[in-house]
């Protein structure tokens with residue numbers, strides 16, 4: 001039986017629209033220090049019914065992305081929203097030309113392993129990512145990375161499409 005991935009709408013959050021994000025991160029024990037700064041990009045993800053399901057964020061360093069601040073609201077966990085948010089952020093990183101995506105976690109190593117991320121020593125973190133606030137804030141956590149596959153060429157036919 002195939003289970004459909006949930007459909008989410010991504011709403012970009014300007015620096016002054018991030019109060020609910022900060023509350024959700026704080027309740028989940030994740031850092032909030034820089035969420036109102038201009039550098040990191042954040043989105044709220046709404047369900048098909050236009051209800052908030054969670055948040056996610058990303059920083060871009062050339063062709064490297066740093067995934068951060070992934071949180072699903074507790075009442076809707078275990079419904080595939082976390083996976084859908086990570087997939088949406090990976091697509092965003094690909095669209096911005098990123099070749100790999102890094103993250104730091106203290107609580108969800110197995111969750112991200114499930115999604116294809118592998119552990120790396122802190123020494124192996126690229127210098128650009130080391131310059132991030134997240135790197136300094138997550139020294140007691142684990143560094144993980146995933147290589148992003150290239151997006152299909154724009155004119156490639158969909159599988160099964162007529163030639």
Ligand SMILES: CC(C)(COP(=O)(O)OP(=O)(O)OC[C@H]1O[C@@H](n2cnc3c(N)ncnc32)[C@H](O)[C@@H]1OP(=O)(O)O)[C@@H](O)C(=O)NCCC(=O)NCCS
Nearest residue numbers: 028070071072077078079080081082083105107108110111
């Ligand atoms: C981690 C989190 C984003 C997952 O979101 P979610 O919507 O519940 O996840 P999904 O429904 O997409 O996926 C559920 C699967 O992930 C697993 N999972 C969820 N949280 C996990 C965790 N912390 N560690 C390991 N596995 C986890 C579930 O067991 C389930 O596995 P299964 O499909 O084999 O049964 C959510 O639990 C959360 O917001 N946690 C608090 C914040 C956090 O830790 N964020 C990560 C920061 S780096």
